[in-house]
Amino acid sequence: MKILFHENSKELWQFFIENQKNPCGCGSNMFHYEYDDSKIYGVCNACGEKIYTVAEPFVKEYLEMGKWIDLSNKKPSDYTILVDIDDTIEDLCGAWCKWLNDKHGTHVEHMDITEWDVSKFFPTLTKEQVFEPLHDENFWWTIEPISGASEYLKKLVDEGYNIYLCTSTDYRNVKPKHEAIIKRYFPFIDWRKVIVAYDKQMIKADFLIDDGIHNLEHGEYVKILMSATHNRSYNAEENDMHRVENWKEIYNLIHRLTD
Ligand SMILES: [Mg+2]
Numbered sequence: 001m002k003i004l005f006h007e008n009s010k011e012l013w014q015f016f017i018e019n020q021k022n023p024c025g026c027g028s029n030m031f032h033y034e035y036d037d038s039k040i041y042g043v044c045n046a047c048g049e050k051i052y053t054v055a056e057p058f059v060k061e062y063l064e065m066g067k068w069i070d071l072s073n074k075k076p077s078d079y080t081i082l083v084d085i086d087d088t089i090e091d092l093c094g095a096w097c098k099w100l101n102d103k104h105g106t107h108v109e110h111m112d113i114t115e116w117d118v119s120k121f122f123p124t125l126t127k128e129q130v131f132e133p134l135h136d137e138n139f140w141w142t143i144e145p146i147s148g149a150s151e152y153l154k155k156l157v158d159e160g161y162n163i164y165l166c167t168s169t170d171y172r173n174v175k176p177k178h179e180a181i182i183k184r185y186f187p188f189i190d191w192r193k194v195i196v197a198y199d200k201q202m203i204k205a206d207f208l209i210d211d212g213i214h215n216l217e218h219g220e221y222v223k224i225l226m227s228a229t230h231n232r233s234y235n236a237e238e239n240d241m242h243r244v245e246n247w248k249e250i251y252n253l254i255h256r257l258t259d
Pocket of ligand 1: 210
């Protein structure tokens with residue numbers, strides 16, 4: 001089965017019809033094209049169902065679009081997947097709000113954080129007060145993993161995918177993050193598979209899973225946007241990103257794009 005990608009061979013060419021859901025009924029309005037050497041199908045991005053067949057007279061024209069890539073001969077080990085840490089595999093934002101509320105008597109909930117800059121939602125605190133916990137080793141031990149992250153990441157590792165954690169963390173947080181997050185919740189990921197990079201676009205990989213839009217934009221990887229309250233209003237589809245709500249969706253999406 002060949003799948004239609006953009007010319008750069010990295011970005012899946014995705015389509016949607018304004019104000020119309022896919023006829024499969026799963027709720028998604030995004031689809032892509034797959035070709036089985038005979039017919040071209042529109043396939044739902046979310047559930048993988050073939051939702052329509054391109055009429056025969058248009059097949060030649062469609063085959064001249066973008067890059068049709070045959071993924072069927074590739075093995076999981078042929079794919080490198082970068083996985084962000086904060087708010088992708090653990091709930092940094094939730095622990096951060098709780099820490100500041102407990103310390104300063106504020107009442108901000110995780111759901112209230114609708115923009116990237118957390119300090120905007122604590123107007124009574126200075127920036128130093130807001131960012132202080134990130135430099136407190138004890139804070140990292142209060143963070144919980146995101147549901148399903150460990151289970152599905154381990155499945156991907158066991159299946160042979162090259163999984164690298166990729167975090168743009170401050171150098172002072174590298175050690176506590178390793179000990180309180182990676183070793184505690186994701187012990188199957190060796191420290192040699194952890195990349196600290198502020199500009200993730202510099203890293204060569206097939207996929208990046210991240211909640212930070214700025215990490216996905218302009219990257220030469222398939223972009224998987226982990227939904228978070230701060231990125232909820234961003235139009236992922238129009239920016240060639242796959243929005244996912246949980247780790248089961250991530251796991252299924254990776255299989256759909258690589259099987
Ligand atoms: Mg993050």
